[in-house]
Amino acid sequence: MKTAAVIVAAGRGRRVGGPVPKQWRMLSGRAVLAWTLDALRTHPGIDLTVLVLSPDDMGMAAGYAAHEGVTVVPGGESRSASVRAGLASLENRGIGRVLIHDVARPLVSPALITRVIAALETASGAAPALAVTDALWTGEEGRVTGTRPRAGLYRAQTPQGFDFTAILAAHRAHRGDAADDVEVALAAGLDVSIVEGEERNLKITVEGDFARAETLMEARLDIRTGNGFDVHAFEEGDHVTLCGIDLPHHKALKGHSDADVGMHAVTDAIYGALAEGDIGRHFPPSQERWRDAASEIFLSHAVSRIAARGFTLGNIDLTLICETPKITPHAQEMRDNLARIAGIDIDRVSVKATTSERLGFAGREEGIAAMASVTLVAS
Numbered sequence: 001m002k003t004a005a006v007i008v009a010a011g012r013g014r015r016v017g018g019p020v021p022k023q024w025r026m027l028s029g030r031a032v033l034a035w036t037l038d039a040l041r042t043h044p045g046i047d048l049t050v051l052v053l054s055p056d057d058m059g060m061a062a063g064y065a066a067h068e069g070v071t072v073v074p075g076g077e078s079r080s081a082s083v084r085a086g087l088a089s090l091e092n093r094g095i096g097r098v099l100i101h102d103v104a105r106p107l108v109s110p111a112l113i114t115r116v117i118a119a120l121e122t123a124s125g126a127a128p129a130l131a132v133t134d135a136l137w138t139g140e141e142g143r144v145t146g147t148r149p150r151a152g153l154y155r156a157q158t159p160q161g162f163d164f165t166a167i168l169a170a171h172r173a174h175r176g177d178a179a180d181d182v183e184v185a186l187a188a189g190l191d192v193s194i195v196e197g198e199e200r201n202l203k204i205t206v207e208g209d210f211a212r213a214e215t216l217m218e219a220r221l222d223i224r225t226g227n228g229f230d231v232h233a234f235e236e237g238d239h240v241t242l243c244g245i246d247l248p249h250h251k252a253l254k255g256h257s258d259a260d261v262g263m264h265a266v267t268d269a270i271y272g273a274l275a276e277g278d279i280g281r282h283f284p285p286s287q288e289r290w291r292d293a294a295s296e297i298f299l300s301h302a303v304s305r306i307a308a309r310g311f312t313l314g315n316i317d318l319t320l321i322c323e324t325p326k327i328t329p330h331a332q333e334m335r336d337n338l339a340r341i342a343g344i345d346i347d348r349v350s351v352k353a354t355t356s357e358r359l360g361f362a363g364r365e366e367g368i369a370a371m372a373s374v375t376l377v378a379s
Contacts, residue, residue, distance in 0.1 A: 001096035003117060004048040005040040005159065006086035009033055009103035010075030012054070021054075022204055023103045028217050032204060033064075035106035040099070040159070041070055042312055042343050043110055044304040045117045048093065052086040068340065078177045080184070087168045098167060100181045101159035104204045107216055108159065110307040115195045116161040124163045125185045125192035129154035130199065156180055157197040166190055222378035224311070226273025228265040233367040240325060240368070243318070243334035243351060244296055244341070249325045253368060256285040260295035262320055262351070265372035266338065267295070269316075270302040273376045274309055299341050306376060314375035315348040321362050321369040327353030 009023045018025060023033040033051075041049040051064055052075040061072040073089045075082030083100055090098065097120050101108065112128055119126030132155060136148040160181045162170075167181065170188035178184045182192050200216055202209060237252020243262045253259035268278045276282075279298050283290050306313050316338055320327050327334075334351045342349070356362040362369055 002047040002094050003045055003097045003099065004050065004090050004093075004095045004164070005043075005046045005099045005101060006050045006052060006083060006090070007033075007036055007040060007101050007103050008052050008075070008079060008082050008086065009036075010052050010054040010057075010082040011079065011103075018207075021057075024057075024060075025210065027106060027204075027210060028214050032106050033103055036101070036103045036108070037064060037067075037070070038312065039106065039108050039110070040101060040113070041067055042307060043113050044307050044343075045114060046099070048090065048095065050086045050089050052082045067345075068343075080171065080174065080177045083181060083184075084171045087164075087171060090164065091168065095164045097161060098164045099159035099161045100167075102203060105158055105201055106204070107213060108201050109198060110310050112195075112198055112201060113159060114308070116159055119193045119195045120161050120163070123193040124166050124190045125161065125182065126195055127160040127180075127182050127192055128157040128195050128197035128201065130157070130197040131155075154194065155197070156182065157201050157203075160185075160192075162190065222311075223314075224273040224376040226269040226271070226374050226376070228268030228270075228272060228372040228374075229370070230261045230264040230268065231361075231367060231369045232259045232261045232264075233361075234365070241295075242320065242327070242330070242368075244294070244337045245330055245333050247325050247330055257283075257290055257293045257298070258295055261368050261370045262318055262334065262372075263295040263299050263338075265370035266316055266318055266374065267299045267302045269372040269374040270299075270306065270313075270376075273374055274305055274311075276305060296341055299338075303342050311376040311378055313342055313344050313348075314377050315344075315350070316342060316372065316374050317350045318352070318370060318372045320351070320353045321356055321371070322353065322367075323355050323358070323363060323365045327351075 012021050024031050049070045051072045055074040058074055065072045073085055075085050116126050132150045132153040136150050137144045138146040170184050174184045185192050232253040232255050234251040235254040239246045240249045240253050241258045241260045271278055331351045335349045339346045339349045361367055
Protein backbone atom coordinates (compact mmCIF):
# COMPACT_ATOMS: atom_id res chain seq x y z
CA MET A 1 0.00 0.00 0.00
CA LYS A 2 1.46 3.34 -1.07
CA THR A 3 1.60 6.27 1.33
CA ALA A 4 1.67 9.86 0.09
CA ALA A 5 2.21 13.19 1.80
CA VAL A 6 0.53 16.49 0.97
CA ILE A 7 2.35 19.61 2.18
CA VAL A 8 0.09 22.65 2.30
CA ALA A 9 2.22 25.69 1.39
CA ALA A 10 -0.16 28.02 -0.45
CA GLY A 11 -0.93 30.41 2.42
CA ARG A 12 0.34 33.97 2.73
CA GLY A 13 1.22 33.79 6.47
CA ARG A 14 0.00 37.30 7.23
CA ARG A 15 0.24 36.94 11.03
CA VAL A 16 4.00 36.49 10.96
CA GLY A 17 4.50 39.56 8.76
CA GLY A 18 7.56 40.21 6.63
CA PRO A 19 8.08 40.90 2.93
CA VAL A 20 7.51 37.27 1.82
CA PRO A 21 5.23 34.45 3.02
CA LYS A 22 6.74 32.53 5.94
CA GLN A 23 7.36 29.36 3.93
CA TRP A 24 9.88 31.32 1.83
CA ARG A 25 11.59 32.94 4.82
CA MET A 26 15.07 31.67 5.69
CA LEU A 27 15.55 29.34 8.67
CA SER A 28 19.11 28.24 9.52
CA GLY A 29 20.25 28.99 5.99
CA ARG A 30 17.38 27.39 4.07
CA ALA A 31 13.80 28.26 3.25
CA VAL A 32 11.25 26.94 5.76
CA LEU A 33 9.62 25.06 2.88
CA ALA A 34 12.88 23.24 2.05
CA TRP A 35 13.22 21.90 5.60
CA THR A 36 9.60 20.70 5.63
CA LEU A 37 9.77 19.09 2.21
CA ASP A 38 12.96 17.18 3.05
CA ALA A 39 11.44 15.88 6.29
CA LEU A 40 8.54 14.27 4.43
CA ARG A 41 10.02 13.24 1.08
CA THR A 42 13.05 11.47 2.61
CA HIS A 43 11.02 9.41 5.09
CA PRO A 44 11.17 5.72 4.06
CA GLY A 45 7.45 5.27 4.74
CA ILE A 46 6.40 7.90 2.19
CA ASP A 47 6.30 7.00 -1.50
CA LEU A 48 5.04 10.24 -3.07
CA THR A 49 4.97 13.85 -1.91
CA VAL A 50 2.73 16.63 -3.21
CA LEU A 51 3.71 20.23 -2.53
CA VAL A 52 0.77 22.64 -2.82
CA LEU A 53 1.88 26.19 -3.64
CA SER A 54 0.03 29.42 -4.25
CA PRO A 55 -0.58 29.99 -7.97
CA ASP A 56 1.58 33.11 -7.53
CA ASP A 57 4.50 30.96 -6.38
CA MET A 58 4.43 28.31 -9.12
CA GLY A 59 7.35 30.04 -10.82
CA MET A 60 9.55 28.74 -7.97
CA ALA A 61 8.32 25.17 -8.29
CA ALA A 62 10.88 23.69 -10.69
CA GLY A 63 13.65 23.09 -8.18
CA TYR A 64 11.34 21.31 -5.77
CA ALA A 65 9.57 19.26 -8.45
CA ALA A 66 13.00 18.02 -9.60
CA HIS A 67 13.20 15.76 -6.54
CA GLU A 68 12.22 12.19 -7.31
CA GLY A 69 8.70 11.43 -6.12
CA VAL A 70 7.74 15.09 -5.66
CA THR A 71 4.86 16.79 -7.50
CA VAL A 72 4.01 20.49 -7.24
CA VAL A 73 0.43 21.67 -7.79
CA PRO A 74 -1.32 25.05 -7.41
CA GLY A 75 -3.57 25.52 -4.41
CA GLY A 76 -6.78 27.45 -3.82
CA GLU A 77 -8.11 30.46 -1.93
CA SER A 78 -8.41 28.61 1.38
CA ARG A 79 -6.50 25.88 3.20
CA SER A 80 -9.28 23.37 2.53
CA ALA A 81 -9.25 24.21 -1.18
CA SER A 82 -5.49 23.68 -1.28
CA VAL A 83 -5.77 20.32 0.47
CA ARG A 84 -8.43 19.23 -2.02
CA ALA A 85 -6.13 20.20 -4.88
CA GLY A 86 -3.31 18.16 -3.39
CA LEU A 87 -5.51 15.13 -2.77
CA ALA A 88 -7.02 15.33 -6.27
CA SER A 89 -3.54 15.18 -7.80
CA LEU A 90 -3.02 11.80 -6.11
CA GLU A 91 -6.20 10.22 -7.44
CA ASN A 92 -5.71 7.07 -9.53
CA ARG A 93 -2.07 6.75 -8.44
CA GLY A 94 -2.51 3.73 -6.19
CA ILE A 95 -2.40 5.67 -2.93
CA GLY A 96 -3.82 3.91 0.12
CA ARG A 97 -2.85 6.38 2.87
CA VAL A 98 -2.07 10.07 2.91
CA LEU A 99 -0.44 12.41 5.43
CA ILE A 100 -1.41 16.09 5.30
CA HIS A 101 1.15 18.47 6.77
CA ASP A 102 1.44 22.23 7.29
CA VAL A 103 4.54 23.72 5.68
CA ALA A 104 4.98 25.90 8.78
CA ARG A 105 6.04 22.86 10.85
CA PRO A 106 9.59 22.31 9.52
CA LEU A 107 10.88 20.47 12.60
CA VAL A 108 8.63 17.42 12.28
CA SER A 109 10.68 14.33 13.20
CA PRO A 110 10.93 10.99 11.39
CA ALA A 111 9.72 9.28 14.58
CA LEU A 112 6.52 11.33 14.62
CA ILE A 113 5.84 10.61 10.95
CA THR A 114 6.38 6.92 11.65
CA ARG A 115 3.90 6.99 14.56
CA VAL A 116 1.18 8.52 12.42
CA ILE A 117 1.68 5.98 9.62
CA ALA A 118 1.66 3.09 12.09
CA ALA A 119 -1.59 4.29 13.68
CA LEU A 120 -3.31 4.10 10.29
CA GLU A 121 -3.01 0.33 10.43
CA THR A 122 -5.99 0.26 12.81
CA ALA A 123 -7.82 3.55 12.19
CA SER A 124 -9.13 5.54 9.24
CA GLY A 125 -7.42 8.63 10.64
CA ALA A 126 -4.57 9.48 12.99
CA ALA A 127 -3.21 12.81 14.16
CA PRO A 128 -0.50 13.95 16.60
CA ALA A 129 -1.47 16.09 19.57
CA LEU A 130 -0.25 17.22 22.97
CA ALA A 131 -2.46 17.28 26.02
CA VAL A 132 -3.19 20.78 27.32
CA THR A 133 -1.39 21.22 30.66
CA ASP A 134 -1.78 24.98 31.24
CA ALA A 135 -4.76 26.58 32.95
CA LEU A 136 -7.32 27.95 30.48
CA TRP A 137 -8.97 31.36 30.78
CA THR A 138 -11.43 33.37 28.82
CA GLY A 139 -10.71 37.05 28.50
CA GLU A 140 -11.97 40.32 27.12
CA GLU A 141 -10.30 43.72 26.73
CA GLY A 142 -7.16 42.50 28.50
CA ARG A 143 -8.93 41.11 31.56
CA VAL A 144 -9.65 37.55 32.67
CA THR A 145 -13.39 36.86 32.47
CA GLY A 146 -13.47 33.20 33.46
CA THR A 147 -11.81 29.79 33.42
CA ARG A 148 -12.32 26.60 31.49
CA PRO A 149 -11.49 22.99 32.45
CA ARG A 150 -8.55 21.57 30.52
CA ALA A 151 -9.41 17.87 30.96
CA GLY A 152 -9.67 16.10 27.61
CA LEU A 153 -8.26 19.03 25.63
CA TYR A 154 -5.37 18.66 23.17
CA ARG A 155 -3.19 20.90 21.04
CA ALA A 156 -3.44 19.60 17.49
CA GLN A 157 -0.40 19.12 15.27
CA THR A 158 0.35 17.78 11.80
CA PRO A 159 0.98 15.58 9.85
CA GLN A 160 -2.55 14.23 10.05
CA GLY A 161 -2.93 10.88 8.35
CA PHE A 162 -5.96 9.25 6.75
CA ASP A 163 -7.23 6.52 4.52
CA PHE A 164 -6.82 8.23 1.15
CA THR A 165 -10.19 7.38 -0.39
CA ALA A 166 -12.05 8.34 2.79
CA ILE A 167 -10.40 11.74 3.29
CA LEU A 168 -10.70 12.63 -0.41
CA ALA A 169 -14.45 11.95 -0.23
CA ALA A 170 -14.70 13.85 3.07
CA HIS A 171 -13.03 16.94 1.64
CA ARG A 172 -15.18 16.90 -1.48
CA ALA A 173 -18.31 16.69 0.65
CA HIS A 174 -17.23 19.38 3.12
CA ARG A 175 -18.63 22.87 2.73
CA GLY A 176 -16.61 25.89 3.71
CA ASP A 177 -13.17 26.01 5.30
CA ALA A 178 -11.95 24.03 8.33
CA ALA A 179 -9.34 24.53 11.03
CA ASP A 180 -7.61 21.31 10.00
CA ASP A 181 -8.24 18.00 8.30
CA VAL A 182 -9.37 16.26 11.48
CA GLU A 183 -12.37 18.62 11.51
CA VAL A 184 -13.19 17.53 7.96
CA ALA A 185 -12.73 13.86 8.86
CA LEU A 186 -14.96 14.05 11.94
CA ALA A 187 -17.69 15.77 9.93
CA ALA A 188 -17.62 12.76 7.59
CA GLY A 189 -17.82 10.29 10.48
CA LEU A 190 -14.25 9.02 10.25
CA ASP A 191 -12.51 7.52 13.27
CA VAL A 192 -9.39 9.54 14.20
CA SER A 193 -6.82 8.21 16.66
CA ILE A 194 -4.60 10.51 18.72
CA VAL A 195 -0.87 9.78 18.59
CA GLU A 196 1.75 11.41 20.77
CA GLY A 197 2.88 14.76 19.40
CA GLU A 198 6.16 16.58 20.08
CA GLU A 199 6.89 19.98 21.60
CA ARG A 200 9.64 20.33 19.01
CA ASN A 201 7.05 20.12 16.22
CA LEU A 202 6.15 23.79 16.60
CA LYS A 203 4.18 25.77 14.04
CA ILE A 204 5.81 28.99 12.89
CA THR A 205 3.07 31.56 13.41
CA VAL A 206 4.62 34.78 14.75
CA GLU A 207 8.03 36.40 14.31
CA GLY A 208 9.45 34.97 17.53
CA ASP A 209 8.85 31.42 16.31
CA PHE A 210 11.74 31.71 13.85
CA ALA A 211 14.19 32.22 16.70
CA ARG A 212 12.59 29.38 18.68
CA ALA A 213 12.88 27.04 15.70
CA GLU A 214 16.53 27.90 15.13
CA THR A 215 17.31 27.33 18.80
CA LEU A 216 15.69 23.90 18.65
CA MET A 217 17.65 23.06 15.52
CA GLU A 218 20.93 24.03 17.17
CA ALA A 219 20.07 22.05 20.29
CA ARG A 220 19.52 18.94 18.19
CA LEU A 221 22.65 19.35 16.09
CA ASP A 222 24.06 15.84 15.92
CA ILE A 223 26.45 15.07 13.08
CA ARG A 224 27.88 11.59 12.65
CA THR A 225 30.49 10.26 10.25
CA GLY A 226 30.80 6.63 9.25
CA ASN A 227 33.50 4.79 7.33
CA GLY A 228 33.26 1.56 5.39
CA PHE A 229 35.92 -0.64 3.80
CA ASP A 230 35.49 -3.80 1.77
CA VAL A 231 37.56 -6.09 -0.44
CA HIS A 232 36.53 -8.79 -2.90
CA ALA A 233 38.82 -11.05 -4.91
CA PHE A 234 38.43 -11.82 -8.59
CA GLU A 235 37.23 -15.17 -9.89
CA GLU A 236 36.22 -16.53 -13.26
CA GLY A 237 33.40 -14.58 -14.88
CA ASP A 238 32.40 -12.05 -17.51
CA HIS A 239 31.43 -8.95 -15.50
CA VAL A 240 31.72 -7.18 -12.17
CA THR A 241 28.90 -5.39 -10.32
CA LEU A 242 29.84 -2.07 -8.78
CA CYS A 243 27.28 0.27 -7.19
CA GLY A 244 24.58 -1.82 -8.78
CA ILE A 245 25.98 -1.35 -12.31
CA ASP A 246 27.23 -4.35 -14.31
CA LEU A 247 30.58 -3.65 -16.00
CA PRO A 248 31.82 -6.06 -18.70
CA HIS A 249 35.10 -7.61 -17.55
CA HIS A 250 37.11 -10.77 -18.10
CA LYS A 251 36.66 -11.67 -14.42
CA ALA A 252 33.95 -11.47 -11.74
CA LEU A 253 34.09 -10.61 -8.06
CA LYS A 254 33.83 -13.46 -5.59
CA GLY A 255 31.35 -13.22 -2.72
CA HIS A 256 28.32 -14.75 -1.01
CA SER A 257 26.04 -12.06 -2.46
CA ASP A 258 26.66 -10.24 -5.73
CA ALA A 259 30.03 -9.09 -4.28
CA ASP A 260 29.32 -5.41 -5.00
CA VAL A 261 32.34 -4.07 -3.14
CA GLY A 262 31.34 -0.42 -3.63
CA MET A 263 27.83 -0.77 -2.32
CA HIS A 264 29.08 -2.90 0.57
CA ALA A 265 31.49 -0.16 1.65
CA VAL A 266 28.74 2.49 1.55
CA THR A 267 26.36 0.23 3.47
CA ASP A 268 28.94 -0.45 6.19
CA ALA A 269 29.68 3.27 6.44
CA ILE A 270 26.01 3.96 7.21
CA TYR A 271 25.80 1.16 9.76
CA GLY A 272 29.01 2.47 11.29
CA ALA A 273 27.66 6.01 11.66
CA LEU A 274 24.61 4.57 13.41
CA ALA A 275 26.76 2.22 15.53
CA GLU A 276 24.71 -0.71 14.23
CA GLY A 277 27.49 -3.11 13.26
CA ASP A 278 28.08 -4.15 9.67
CA ILE A 279 26.42 -6.00 6.79
CA GLY A 280 27.29 -9.36 8.30
CA ARG A 281 25.31 -8.56 11.43
CA HIS A 282 22.15 -7.71 9.50
CA PHE A 283 22.58 -10.16 6.60
CA PRO A 284 24.72 -13.08 7.82
CA PRO A 285 26.63 -14.84 5.00
CA SER A 286 25.89 -18.10 6.79
CA GLN A 287 22.26 -17.76 5.68
CA GLU A 288 21.65 -19.30 2.30
CA ARG A 289 18.86 -16.86 1.42
CA TRP A 290 21.43 -14.10 0.90
CA ARG A 291 23.43 -16.10 -1.65
CA ASP A 292 23.75 -14.06 -4.88
CA ALA A 293 21.49 -11.37 -3.37
CA ALA A 294 21.57 -7.91 -4.94
CA SER A 295 23.46 -5.54 -2.66
CA GLU A 296 20.76 -2.92 -3.19
CA ILE A 297 18.81 -4.90 -0.58
CA PHE A 298 21.54 -4.26 1.98
CA LEU A 299 21.95 -0.57 1.15
CA SER A 300 18.19 0.05 1.14
CA HIS A 301 17.95 -1.44 4.62
CA ALA A 302 20.79 0.74 5.88
CA VAL A 303 19.14 3.84 4.38
CA SER A 304 15.84 2.97 6.08
CA ARG A 305 17.65 2.86 9.41
CA ILE A 306 18.83 6.46 8.93
CA ALA A 307 15.31 7.91 9.07
CA ALA A 308 14.20 5.44 11.73
CA ARG A 309 16.97 6.72 13.99
CA GLY A 310 16.05 10.38 13.35
CA PHE A 311 18.80 11.32 10.88
CA THR A 312 19.12 12.42 7.28
CA LEU A 313 21.92 11.40 4.94
CA GLY A 314 24.16 14.35 4.14
CA ASN A 315 26.50 12.82 1.58
CA ILE A 316 28.25 9.71 0.27
CA ASP A 317 31.92 9.66 -0.75
CA LEU A 318 33.10 6.39 -2.32
CA THR A 319 36.54 5.49 -3.64
CA LEU A 320 37.10 2.30 -5.67
CA ILE A 321 40.66 0.95 -5.70
CA CYS A 322 41.61 -1.20 -8.68
CA GLU A 323 43.71 -1.43 -11.84
CA THR A 324 40.86 -2.82 -13.91
CA PRO A 325 38.14 -2.38 -14.99
CA LYS A 326 38.13 1.34 -15.74
CA ILE A 327 35.72 3.10 -13.38
CA THR A 328 35.57 6.67 -14.71
CA PRO A 329 33.40 5.93 -17.78
CA HIS A 330 30.75 4.43 -15.46
CA ALA A 331 31.10 6.75 -12.46
CA GLN A 332 28.13 8.95 -13.36
CA GLU A 333 25.81 5.96 -13.71
CA MET A 334 27.04 4.67 -10.36
CA ARG A 335 26.36 8.06 -8.74
CA ASP A 336 22.86 8.11 -10.19
CA ASN A 337 22.11 4.67 -8.81
CA LEU A 338 23.44 5.37 -5.33
CA ALA A 339 21.51 8.66 -5.19
CA ARG A 340 18.32 6.86 -6.21
CA ILE A 341 18.65 4.19 -3.53
CA ALA A 342 19.71 6.67 -0.85
CA GLY A 343 16.98 9.17 -1.75
CA ILE A 344 19.37 12.14 -1.93
CA ASP A 345 20.38 14.59 -4.64
CA ILE A 346 23.09 13.56 -7.08
CA ASP A 347 25.33 16.42 -5.95
CA ARG A 348 25.61 14.70 -2.56
CA VAL A 349 27.13 11.52 -4.04
CA SER A 350 30.75 11.14 -5.09
CA VAL A 351 32.17 8.06 -6.85
CA LYS A 352 35.83 8.13 -7.79
CA ALA A 353 38.58 5.64 -8.51
CA THR A 354 42.28 5.24 -7.93
CA THR A 355 44.93 2.61 -8.48
CA SER A 356 47.48 1.31 -5.98
CA GLU A 357 50.37 2.02 -8.37
CA ARG A 358 50.68 -1.70 -9.14
CA LEU A 359 51.33 -2.43 -5.45
CA GLY A 360 49.52 -5.04 -3.37
CA PHE A 361 46.63 -7.32 -4.33
CA ALA A 362 44.84 -4.53 -6.22
CA GLY A 363 47.99 -3.68 -8.11
CA ARG A 364 48.40 -7.34 -9.06
CA GLU A 365 44.79 -7.28 -10.34
CA GLU A 366 43.70 -9.89 -7.81
CA GLY A 367 40.60 -7.96 -6.72
CA ILE A 368 38.97 -4.63 -5.93
CA ALA A 369 38.86 -2.65 -2.68
CA ALA A 370 36.51 0.17 -1.74
CA MET A 371 36.47 2.88 0.91
CA ALA A 372 33.40 4.95 1.73
CA SER A 373 32.49 7.77 4.07
CA VAL A 374 29.03 9.12 4.88
CA THR A 375 27.73 11.98 6.98
CA LEU A 376 24.46 11.79 8.91
CA VAL A 377 22.73 14.83 10.40
CA ALA A 378 20.02 14.68 13.04
CA SER A 379 16.65 15.63 11.54
